[in-house]
Amino acid sequence: MPLVTMRQLLDEAAAGGYGVAAFNVNNLEQIQGIMEAAQETRSPVIVQASRGARSYAGDHFLYHMMLAAAETYPDIPVALHQDHGNSPETCISAIELGFTSVMMDGSLGEDAKTPLSFEDNVAVTKQVVDYAHERGVTVEGELGTLGGMEDGVGSGEICLTDPAQAEEFVERTGVDALAVAIGTSHGAYKFSREPDGEILAMEIIEDIHRRLPDTHIVMHGSSSVPADIVERLKAAGGEVDAGFGVPISAIQRGIEHGVRKVNIDTDGRLAITAFVREHYRDNPDDWDPRGAGKAARAGQKLICMQRMQELGMAGHAGDYEPMSLEEMAARYTSGVRSAA
Numbered sequence: 637m638p639l640v641t642m643r644q645l646l647d648e649a650a651a652g653g654y655g656v657a658a659f660n661v662n663n664l665e666q667i668q669g670i671m672e673a674a675q676e677t678r679s680p681v682i683v684q685a686s687r688g689a690r691s692y693a694g695d696h697f698l699y700h701m702m703l704a705a706a707e708t709y710p711d712i713p714v715a716l717h718q719d720h721g722n723s724p725e726t727c728i729s730a731i732e733l734g735f736t737s738v739m740m741d742g743s744l745g746e747d748a749k750t751p752l753s754f755e756d757n758v759a760v761t762k763q764v765v766d767y768a769h770e771r772g773v774t775v776e777g778e779l780g781t782l783g784g785m786e787d788g789v790g791s792g793e794i795c796l797t798d799p800a801q802a803e804e805f806v807e808r809t810g811v812d813a814l815a816v817a818i819g820t821s822h823g824a825y826k827f828s829r830e831p832d833g834e835i836l837a838m839e840i841i842e843d844i845h846r847r848l849p850d851t852h853i854v855m856h857g858s859s860s861v862p863a864d865i866v867e868r869l870k871a872a873g874g875e876v877d878a879g880f881g882v883p884i885s886a887i888q889r890g891i892e893h894g895v896r897k898v899n900i901d902t903d904g905r906l907a908i909t910a911f912v913r914e915h916y917r918d919n920p921d922d923w924d925p926r927g928a929g930k931a932a933r934a935g936q937k938l939i940c941m942q943r944m945q946e947l948g949m950a951g952h953a954g955d956y957e958p959m960s961l962e963e964m965a966a967r968y969t970s971g972v973r974s975a976a
Contacts (some may be wrong), residue, residue, distance in 0.1 A: 637709075639703070642737035644713070657940070665930075680714070727739075738776070765777075776815060820856060857899065874909060907936060
């Protein structure tokens, strides 16, 4: 199966009432762990790469590893997504490389730290939408800012999304999916206590979904920071300043109100680090890097299998036939947006 558009994955998720996890990758072992989990749970999946990941792995290495993943698992619908594109140029380069989805994060400037004005956000996002939709590629936008910083992205300040402004933003840009700020943060330290209604503004998601029932909502910074994984990491000699993550119950509530894409990065990093540290603790004489690679793959797979079940995406890989970029481009041109 070729790489598919994220729009189709999210449209089908909306029809089926489930969410789709978007897992960040930087290397072969992460991709393998994600795809093994998707195969075993029969889940469609979004694999996403930040600018940092593209720089680390190399564009062509990363892209061809994803082609290999699609060829190895032909029954699994998988979209390749540019995470937190900081400029139209970044998004266009991803599209030209072969990504089937891009995020234009116009909530921040090109430095990925300075907040942009609403009008500037609209302008850069609309530029990407026009370019991408002509080629059948999905576009995610963002309104509001998250706390924390990860992979060089983040203002460090939380600015919650205004639902009325979200309605105007989608109308003026034509984005397929909208990342919203409800109080989550990037990184392992998200909250100092179990988040409740005073910390996570889930009502924002519900309001936006009422206003924009056909726009897919995205939750960023949605790792749950599992306490058991954190403890395993520490027991194996690691140090991490980890607080409380986003409860799975909050994500599931979001899915009931239009959340279709759920970004998960930190949980995978924590699990990989814990498993690799345990491997070397238990095998101090191992100097074959394949041992660490297998441990990393197992850690990523564990997290992915758990989230695929919890988000309801398990069992949906064979629900539909993939749509080509050319078919999706024709739909955009004709004004028919949904691929479900």
